[in-house]
Amino acid sequence: MSTLDTPFDAAQPRDRKIAARIWSRAYATVDFKIGMVVFLTLALAAIFYPMVSGIDPTKMAVSSKLLPPVFMGEGWTWARPLGTDQLGRDMLSRSLVGLRYSLLIGISTTILMVAVGAMMGLFAGYFGGRIDTVLMRLTDAQLAIPMIILAITILGVSRPTIPSIIIVLGLSGWPIYARVMRSAVMSERKKEFVRGAMVLGATDLRIMFMLILPLVLPPIAFVAVLDIARMMIFESVLGFLGLGVQPPTPTFGNIIADGRKYLLNAWWIATVPGIFLVLTLTSINLMGASLERARNSIYGGA
Amino acid sequence: MTMANDTQALLSVRGLTVEARGAGGRTILDGISFDLAPRQILSVIGESGSGKTVLARALVGWMAPQLQITAGEILFNGRDLIRDKAYASRLAGREIAYIGGNPAGALDPTMTVGAQLVEKLRAVRPDISPRDAQAKAIRLLEAVRIPSAATRFHEYPFQYSGGMMQRAMIVDALISDPALLIADNITQPLDVTVAAQILKLMRELNTEFSTAILFICSSLPVACDAGDEVMVLHAGRVVERQSPAGLVAAPQHVYTRALIAELPTLWAKGRDGRDALQVRDRQAIMSVRGVAKSYETRGKAGKAIVQAVRNVDFDVFPGDNFGLVGESGCGKSSLMRLLTGLERPDAGSILFEGEDVGTASASRLRALRRRFQLVLQDPFGSLPPQSAIGAIVEEPLKIHGLGTASERRDRARAALNEVGLSDAMYDRLPTGLSAGQRQRLQVARAMVLEPRLLIMDETLSALDQTEQGKLLDLFARLQAQHGFTYIFISHDLTMVRQVCSRIAVMYLGETVEVAPNERLFFDPGHPYTRALLSAAPTLEERRYRPEDSLLEGEPPSPIDLPPGCAFAGRCPYAFDRCRRETPTLSSRGEQALAACFLLDAHNTPVKDSAHA
Numbered sequence: 018m019s020t021l022d023t024p025f026d027a028a029q030p031r032d033r034k035i036a037a038r039i040w041s042r043a044y045a046t047v048d049f050k051i052g053m054v055v056f057l058t059l060a061l062a063a064i065f066y067p068m069v070s071g072i073d074p075t076k077m078a079v080s081s082k083l084l085p086p087v088f089m090g091e092g093w094t095w096a097r098p099l100g101t102d103q104l105g106r107d108m109l110s111r112s113l114v115g116l117r118y119s120l121l122i123g124i125s126t127t128i129l130m131v132a133v134g135a136m137m138g139l140f141a142g143y144f145g146g147r148i149d150t151v152l153m154r155l156t157d158a159q160l161a162i163p164m165i166i167l168a169i170t171i172l173g174v175s176r177p178t179i180p181s182i183i184i185v186l187g188l189s190g191w192p193i194y195a196r197v198m199r200s201a202v203m204s205e206r207k208k209e210f211v212r213g214a215m216v217l218g219a220t221d222l223r224i225m226f227m228l229i230l231p232l233v234l235p236p237i238a239f240v241a242v243l244d245i246a247r248m249m250i251f252e253s254v255l256g257f258l259g260l261g262v263q264p265p266t267p268t269f270g271n272i273i274a275d276g277r278k279y280l281l282n283a284w285w286i287a288t289v290p291g292i293f294l295v296l297t298l299t300s301i302n303l304m305g306a307s308l309e310r311a312r313n314s315i316y317g318g319a
Numbered sequence: 320m321t322m323a324n325d326t327q328a329l330l331s332v333r334g335l336t337v338e339a340r341g342a343g344g345r346t347i348l349d350g351i352s353f354d355l356a357p358r359q360i361l362s363v364i365g366e367s368g369s370g371k372t373v374l375a376r377a378l379v380g381w382m383a384p385q386l387q388i389t390a391g392e393i394l395f396n397g398r399d400l401i402r403d404k405a406y407a408s409r410l411a412g413r414e415i416a417y418i419g420g421n422p423a424g425a426l427d428p429t430m431t432v433g434a435q436l437v438e439k440l441r442a443v444r445p446d447i448s449p450r451d452a453q454a455k456a457i458r459l460l461e462a463v464r465i466p467s468a469a470t471r472f473h474e475y476p477f478q479y480s481g482g483m484m485q486r487a488m489i490v491d492a493l494i495s496d497p498a499l500l501i502a503d504n505i506t507q508p509l510d511v512t513v514a515a516q517i518l519k520l521m522r523e524l525n526t527e528f529s530t531a532i533l534f535i536c537s538s539l540p541v542a543c544d545a546g547d548e549v550m551v552l553h554a555g556r557v558v559e560r561q562s563p564a565g566l567v568a569a570p571q572h573v574y575t576r577a578l579i580a581e582l583p584t585l586w587a588k589g590r591d592g593r594d595a596l597q598v599r600d601r602q603a604i605m606s607v608r609g610v611a612k613s614y615e616t617r618g619k620a621g622k623a624i625v626q627a628v629r630n631v632d633f634d635v636f637p638g639d640n641f642g643l644v645g646e647s648g649c650g651k652s653s654l655m656r657l658l659t660g661l662e663r664p665d666a667g668s669i670l671f672e673g674e675d676v677g678t679a680s681a682s683r684l685r686a687l688r689r690r691f692q693l694v695l696q697d698p699f700g701s702l703p704p705q706s707a708i709g710a711i712v713e714e715p716l717k718i719h720g721l722g723t724a725s726e727r728r729d730r731a732r733a734a735l736n737e738v739g740l741s742d743a744m745y746d747r748l749p750t751g752l753s754a755g756q757r758q759r760l761q762v763a764r765a766m767v768l769e770p771r772l773l774i775m776d777e778t779l780s781a782l783d784q785t786e787q788g789k790l791l792d793l794f795a796r797l798q799a800q801h802g803f804t805y806i807f808i809s810h811d812l813t814m815v816r817q818v819c820s821r822i823a824v825m826y827l828g829e830t831v832e833v834a835p836n837e838r839l840f841f842d843p844g845h846p847y848t849r850a851l852l853s854a855a856p857t858l859e860e861r862r863y864r865p866e867d868s869l870l871e872g873e874p875p876s877p878i879d880l881p882p883g884c885a886f887a888g889r890c891p892y893a894f895d896r897c898r899r900e901t902p903t904l905s906s907r908g909e910q911a912l913a914a915c916f917l918l919d920a921h922n923t924p925v926k927d928s929a930h931a
Contacts, residue, residue: 035746208700210701
């Protein structure tokens with residue numbers, strides 16, 4: 018890494034692309050490696066474990082219900098390393114399949130949210146004037162409707178499938194991003210280099226997407242990573258209300274909702290998906306934070 | 320307290336050494352020693368990187384975290400500020416005041432100027448009542464000649480012009496009656512006429528308030544104008560200290576001699592007949608006629624129309640170096656936006672190679688932009704911060720869809736080499752580049768499209784003299800190779816005198832004079848040009864004395880322009896007609912034009928034919 022730190026004048030081997038330098042600098046940190054190992058383990062386990070182990074997460078076995086995780090009480094067994102729930106379903110398998118759905122919902126919701134919000138903010142902030150007014154009043158209108166009421170209304174009328182949940186959550190969360198994006202774009206738009214690009218003959222769209230968006234998106238994306246967790250939790254809130262993903266499909270939301278009733282005698286039902294949630298988000302955040310730091314230090318002149 | 324001269328000197332710096340921390344730690348200041356007597360004005364001059372600003376900030380105890388004072392002492396009234404931190408922080412803002420070169424950044428935009436001054440005074444002297452503090456602030460605002468100070472007291476910084484903000488900063492520094500004022504590059508961002516007034520003001524304040532001043536600047540003429548003595552700083556050392564006259568007449572150190580030798584002059588070299596060399600039988604590459612642009616602003620007083628540009632007329636011929644000079648707020652930047660098609664004029668025409676930039680369709684304008692380019696002023700703000708150097712230079716080619724990826728790369732590398740940047744920088748960020756290198760990069764970006772006309776908007780004003788010289792050489796070389804035509808928009812008369820063949824002078828949005836270089840400098844046709852020349856920082860014998868050329872004050876507001884000639888209010892020669900009618904550009908013969916009624920006395924105006 019030391020070559021990256023030498024100032025400009027030194028004769029050095031060819032420089033790599035900036036994006037490559039950011040990645041390699043982030044990769045050099047311990048945080049990033051830990052995050053990556055944890056995330057990859059979880060992802061691989063979620064993809065392969067239910068298949069390889071041959072355990073069906075929805076298969077009930079009333080005889081072995083409410084088994085605790087290993088070493089955690091009476092009657093545990095290696096066959097059920099994280100115990101079973103009230104219907105005797107394997108918690109590990111359920112949590113890993115739940116992780117699939119929760120990640121799917123969390124990530125796609127956030128992407129939808131950021132995409133819609135960023136576009137609204139970008140257009141409003143860049144063009145200003147009447148476009149800004151119209152888009153921002155739309156945003157205000159959307160902000161005025163509480164997310165949960167919107168979700169209840171829509172999901173109560175239509176069938177709560179995974180795509181509809183993603184759309185409902187995504188379309189109710191974008192106004193904050195639109196607001197943040199708009200102000201960031203407005204301040205960048207006034208800068209000299211934007212004027213410079215205009216004089217070079219760049220079109221508005223080119224300036225917006227090639228010049229301004231890469232500058233303002235990373236901090237927003239960083240916040241969005243945190244929102245993945247929020248969206249997973251929102252999904253569980255919906256599940257709790259009976260408007261989430263319908264059983265028997267496991268998601269973190271409905272597992273936790275189920276486990277609530279057994280919290281006193283089978284704490285693990287609610288805890289295990291919670292731990293998975295924490296691990297997933299921590300690993301994503303660790304990677305995100307090191308990327309952000311690497312990015313700042315590279316652009317800061319190191 | 321032991322030495323006799325310590326008690327005499329107000330400030331006494333002994334062997335001050337400042338080093339940058341970390342690997343390869345440089346010595347920024349190397350054993351600086353000097354004394355400053357009470358009431359003395361000491362100018363400190365040096366090129367950028369010589370440690371001037373570090374010195375100024377070390378004196379007020381404001382050091383960047385990576386810098387460290389490793390040796391020496393700063394004695395103020397005999398007590399060491401470096402060791403006695405409590406004493407130093409008690410002095411800061413009271414006895415020692417500091418004014419920086421960026422007044423816009425130093426004032427809080429959310430508070431009125433008056434409130435900030437009062438707050439500053441009362442923080443230092445809690446015993447003064449708010450009412451007295453206000454009275455004192457207004458008195459000082461009057462002392463620095465802020466017009467109608469009592470009303471201006473309640474205005475916000477954005478309502479002040481650059482010169483007024485700098486004055487307000489001086490008030491902010493003086494309000495606590497300091498014994499020492501450190502002025503770091505305060506005139507650099509100002510226009511010559513305003514800077515001259517500020518300098519005059521500093522001298523008056525020095526006598527009136529008996530403040531010692533350490534006046535730091537990078538321009539030798541200004542330093543000589545301002546100080547009782549001039550101290551030359553070079554590579555972190557004091558190389559020379561003399562009275563201004565002595566310094567100019569008999570410089571001791573090699574560096575000072577070089578500095579004086581390479582100082583561009585306005586008149587000293589005399590006429591070299593370059594006006595005569597110009598051929599004017601070609602078609603103009605850019606021809607501007609009667610261009611006007613006004614903006615609507617909404618303030619407390621309701622809507623107002625700001626006439627930023629009006630009656631602008633000039634022609635630029637192929638191969639010319641055309642200069643456009645004027646003070647800030649005279650509409651140079653608005654005009655630049657019109658010339659480059661960023662905004663459309665309200666009236667008039669801007670013909671570039673026969674096509675009107677002002678009315679061209681968006682796609683036509685984009686095509687035209689391949690042939691004229693703009694190089695912006697701010698070396699730091701005008702490059703996209705997160706693009707690699709190579710990508711910045713390739714961008715214009717991508718925008719216009721020229722060449723394949725590898726051709727673009729080759730052209731970008733060639734352009735980088737031509738402006739003197741190594742193509743090893745291709746994949747690096749511009750973050751570590753100096754201001755001069757950044758301006759080279761901007762030039763590379765502009766010329767990669769092989770334009771015919773380059774508009775330089777104050778491109779050199781952020782650079783020091785040496786770096787300016789190098790870039791001017793580069794421009795000349797590029798012009799010889801590629802046949803560029805340049806328009807230099809500038810407030811720097813010495814630079815314009817060096818390079819431009821034809822010069823237009825703007826005042827309050829109007830072109831008041833258009834003339835070939837030597838005619839303008841040796842025989843200006845408009846009193847405003849004469850005023851500009853009288854205020855230009857130079858060590859030479861002045862051809863025009865400030866007292867004869869300019870009345871005290873600032874230009875009128877472009878919101879409600881007085882009838883008649885806009886300059887009449889500051890013009891010592893103004894007569895009745897000037898306040899009734901607006902003069903238009905009329906020929907003075909030999910391609911020189913000026914808009915002044917005084918000329919009528921000598922020759923009859925020839926309308927229009929003018930620009931040939």
